[in-house]
Amino acid sequence: MDRHKLIQEMAVDNGSKIVLLLLDGLGGLPLEPGGPTELEAAGTPHMDALTARAAIGLSEVVSPGFSPGSGPGHLALFGYDPLEKMIGRGVLEALGIGFELQPNDVAIRCNFCTLDEYGNISDRRAGRIPTEEGTKRVELLRQIKLPEVEVFVDPVKEYRFTLVLRGEDLSDQIADTDPQRTGVPPLPIEAEDPAAEKTAALLRRWWSEANDILAGHPPANSCTLRGIAKDPGLPFFPEIYKLRSAAVAVYPMYKGVARLIGMDVIDHQAETPAEQFEVVKQHWDAYDFFFVHIKKTDSYGEDGNFQAKVGVIEAVDQALPALLDLQPDVLIITGDHSTPAKVKRHSWHPVPVLLAADTARFGPPTTFGETSCSQGTLGQIRHVDIMPLALAHAMRLDKYGA
């Protein structure tokens, strides 16, 4: 039973509007026993007031104990099972720098590294050279040409860069060359199936020339190739759900992920939540579904900056009335995973969800936080179920069976 086909068959377009407000890494932890989480510490009068006409709960993103990367977190939220579908790391890295990936491109996440006199890796990150140094070397690498394919090399940050091949019959079935330890040479570039042999040969040629060029530029005198990947060719979100869909994101990676599943990505200059909501307002009539991505909750969580994460949540709450004024039929506020400041990384903790709709099973009014969500009438759900629930509450899903 193809779940997306099933949903597509039940989906109807009734013109109702859904907003998915995503605070990246929203879920948190108390710093001390008895203390509040970031969301609980934040003053969020508008979200709290919404609980009187919303169902709240906690949502499992992938599977208990699994800390999702940005790819799986977003895929799950958009209704693609992240245990079945994966966006390769090379693709995510290219999307992250705003590279406009085409469906048959092969994208590779590369690290500059240092080789010693015996050709063994002595530093897998080339002494973490600054971005400026990385960029200089990327420019040198751009002179490498390959037969019949276009080659794109772009800096990411410090020792990281992307390599993209564009052409016919390219495959991503090629193993990483980073041996994940020092004192050994990079692994050979090897096709994992015969159809990838052509691509592997091209990459071997590129890598050989790259080494010649980089030889004179230590400590970044070589590089490794990782996460070799193509667009996974996911079924398109607007078609599955019958929603004209738009993303209002600030960071390239999230725009890229939205583009990958066929959403329109609205071009804008907004930076703050309030500005992002203004963009939604400007495009309100043109779309049925808005994905609004707030990045900095996650960034501050990763920095371990509890107070700054609280501040971003408060800024979102302060701006919220502008979004509520548009009267979406369904408003969902959640995250793609937890990023508790206490652990300074993506974590596995279920994420708070607020689903406001006339058809929500309202609980008693409360605050929006992890503890109240653990008692909420939405119960414990899974991220892949959020889109079907959103459609249902927007009265966009017909009955299943007679």
Place this chain on the structure above:
Amino acid sequence: MDRHKLIQEMAVDNGSKIVLLLLDGLGGLPLEPGGPTELEAAGTPHMDALTARAAIGLSEVVSPGFSPGSGPGHLALFGYDPLEKMIGRGVLEALGIGFELQPNDVAIRCNFCTLDEYGNISDRRAGRIPTEEGTKRVELLRQIKLPEVEVFVDPVKEYRFTLVLRGEDLSDQIADTDPQRTGVPPLPIEAEDPAAEKTAALLRRWWSEANDILAGHPPANSCTLRGIAKDPGLPFFPEIYKLRSAAVAVYPMYKGVARLIGMDVIDHQAETPAEQFEVVKQHWDAYDFFFVHIKKTDSYGEDGNFQAKVGVIEAVDQALPALLDLQPDVLIITGDHSTPAKVKRHSWHPVPVLLAADTARFGPPTTFGETSCSQGTLGQIRHVDIMPLALAHAMRLDKYGA
């Protein structure tokens, strides 16, 4: 892993008794934020008192956001995964009028329609002719005979009727002929696999003769064939669970579904819940499992009549002592789906469940309602797990594995 085989292997017959009291469409919604649902608004002192020796919770019928039809809702409750097994629409329609379907019958849900002078459908429901008019035409259609098969034509309501073919080697792999729009002719009757060619030929012949007969009886001068289906051949409930099982239902469809899975259907004149419980009492010794189906909670929900739905729930509660006096080892009170008066249709909201048994993990005494169930010790369960739980609490399931 065949789940039914597994349960059958663990099941033991110890003579204990289980009652499944189903209030169709039980789950509801508050009309206004802060208000009660239908179940919460109803005065249910007996159910509330039961919570002191019962576990309560909320149950997902099919999948979050999916609004189950009657078929999937009942299948799930009886332990058949509704994403794997489906009762076809033609079968449900035939069961709904009390037609005694045999295992190899092909059942079809037909609509009278109006064809214009070019043979295009101008009205898919023939002006919604009254039941009396539909019945007259059904009687005319009964004169059509087909070689080697028996043909049954029966009125349903207004423009709807059923056609059943009974004979050897009949197949239901035939597409609907309703084009779902007007201005085009009905779709041709086409076999979806070669084994269905014989049945398709019979249906083409029947349809051609039907058109000749109906030509003189506008606006219902033709008909479309939909939901062509056979008994799905489900494994029998009494055998899977080792329960002598009986249905006490008032409406034909639910009797039909019970018969489809091998339950005995008790013949009775009961109409009210109190009368239905009396029927259970009369047959108490003859069965281990009683499925008691209360219809009107759903009907009033679909009408949007909150108060009348409340009234049915109260009538059930008032009659409940008669059922409790029988001292079933396990009593389950739940629904096959939610039908909130607020949305006037089957909905996707999880359904309250009360499971009373000596082995229930009792929570603090409370009331029986959606909000209390969202906090109950039974937690969030799935409908397909209700029967295994019932067997377990009846001490009818052996250990799984050593």
